[in-house]
Amino acid sequence: MKASIISTAILATAASAAPALHLEANFYREAIAKFSAADFAAAGFNDTNFYKNLQEIGRDEQTHVDFLTTALNGAGVTPVAACTYDFGNLTPSTFLATASIIEGVGVSAYLGAAALITNKAYLTAAGSILTVEARHNAFIRGNLEMSPFPQPFDVPLDFDQVYSLAAPFIKSCPASNPTLPVKAFPTLSVGKDVQMPIMQGETIEFDLAADMQVPAGPLFVAFPLATGTMFSSAVVKDCKIYARVPVSVYGPTGESFAILTTNSTVVNDDNTVAGPAVVEIMSSYLA
């Protein structure tokens, strides 16, 4: 297929998805090389087939990379190469906790990109990856004894939001990689003493990056949602930000995202101050 008949949006989607796919593939490869089935079993992940399923996830991720690489090459576009990543000094448990977050971000990335894909064949291909990512996420959450499907709607994120969540894991990229049309927002992290999950209606404390300039004027924390983003007023105090999790049947539940913004009705790349932060939320509507 010629590059000329592929829309810019698809190329941007594919180019932006590629680093995230490489990240996932590398993440599983490293963990499977580092930990054996016995290491996971000793950490309590001893279900029959647990390790086999983890290896299968790793294979899926590598296959996604190979598929996209071939598709981009076929379209006359040089795909980005894998970067060097740093996932910290993982244990079997912290590996799974990080895997759960990464898979959730993957789901949100594909969901967000779907709106930009105008070619039906590509939309189906992206959808076929998205559903598999969602099952990986459910499998890992289930093994962490978290609800495998905590909410009736998943959350779409845009390229810059996804890249902001991936950036802390990326140490360096080959100089030959093209500069991607994405940027990372300043980091918004959940306070160290905050216990997750957080109930709807509770106040979350966030830390801002130390060098962060907080704009004057009212600030809000947006919780992006497929059914309509919800906003809470943000209180800034001593380099901390406080915001209440909206209480609603449609409110944030499960792996959710919080973005510091200057706008109380719309969150976009222009009014984002920091984030997203990943927050695990419990609905107050579950018995």
Ligand SMILES: *[C@@H]1O[C@H](CO)[C@@H](O)[C@H](O)[C@H]1NC(C)=O
């Ligand atoms: C699996 O791990 C659980 C929790 O650590 C333990 O109670 C159980 O005995 C283990 N089962 C096997 C088959 O090792």
Ligand SMILES: *[C@@H]1O[C@H](CO)[C@@H](O)[C@H](O)[C@H]1NC(C)=O
């Ligand atoms: C929020 O964004 C909307 C849409 O861009 C805009 O119309 C509105 O004026 C903004 N509000 C504030 C307070 O900036």
